[in-house]
Amino acid sequence: MKAVLWVMLVSHAAVPQKVATERVETSPGISESAMRESLARVTGALERCVPELLPDTPELDDRVSIRFTVDKEGRLKQPDLGPALKVKGLLDRQCVNEQAKDWAFPKPSTGQRVDVEWSLRVQLDRARSNALRTEARQEVKAYCDAFKKRLQKTPKAPWIAGQALVDFLRLRGVKVTSDDQEGMKTADLTQARLTSYGRRWVEAMQQVLPPNWRDIVLSTGEELGDPNICPELASWQPNWDG
Known part of the structure; x- marks a missing residue:
């Protein structure tokens, strides 16, 4: 993966x-x-x-x-x-x-x-690379904060990863259509306040099924040098059958 x-x-x-x-x-x-x-x-x-x-x-x-x-x-x-x-x-x-x-x-x-x-x-250009890495980490952590808030309400619900993505994107100025079960349906990223790196992992999440969303976020953390960037997401055990 x-x-x-x-x-x-x-x-x-x-x-x-x-x-x-x-x-x-x-x-x-x-x-x-x-x-x-x-x-x-x-x-x-x-x-x-x-x-x-x-x-x-x-x-x-x-x-x-x-x-x-x-x-x-x-x-x-x-x-x-x-x-x-x-x-x-x-x-x-x-x-x-x-x-x-x-x-x-x-x-x-x-x-x-x-x-x-x-x-x-x-x-x-190490300075530009380091600045981007710092900002990209902050983006992932912001998504994780949104996920933790959703986790406190419905810890086993499988759709909260998608709902957290909606919450995160709206805070970044993205126009999102969504529903309570599936989370994001469409998102206009043209005016999003995202780094190019953040834009890519968000787009990657749009292209795969919900069970793979966690892998994308955690893999992004590893690429950014922070494998423990979102421990709550790493230990999350949703009820996919419910």
Whole structure:
């Protein structure tokens, strides 16, 4: 479940963080200068693949390595299995492979495929990442506060997680339609006072069945470095049969 939730919750940089080429190595067929020129046209797009929330570790490596193969037509070679690019480092792999679909290069002079290793450096904005992490934690805690209030009234009712989400969103300026049993039916998040990270876990809750809501909130807490962010929700035992 957590792996699936991470795909839904992963957030890329809304404000680009600089990504710069450090080194390019190619096998015979395309010169380094020609490859650098081609890669310069797509480097900027990789900035959106920098996670907004950087890993909370003092020794964060800013180096990225991308390996790929160019076919004899100058296109990215697609393997039978797995992604076209092998990405090592901070950039989100799925995002990079999505960006690479339209990459084009000179046709190799040898008429044979060319192997490329592209080394980059990412300029990391720790201050912005830490500020977002703090604000995102506050959002999850606000939802947990709303849940605790509902829990005190009807502790076994399975719908209180949805009702708490309605309460939380209304406090954030969201227009919500709901009913007493199912909680939220529709929500207009366009004017919501939410971080981009908070918006994503709320949207994730909208896409799954109620029994999975708890997993989304608790997984979000873990991603934010606070696995005990909502103990009442973690220990909650609703009566799904009632």
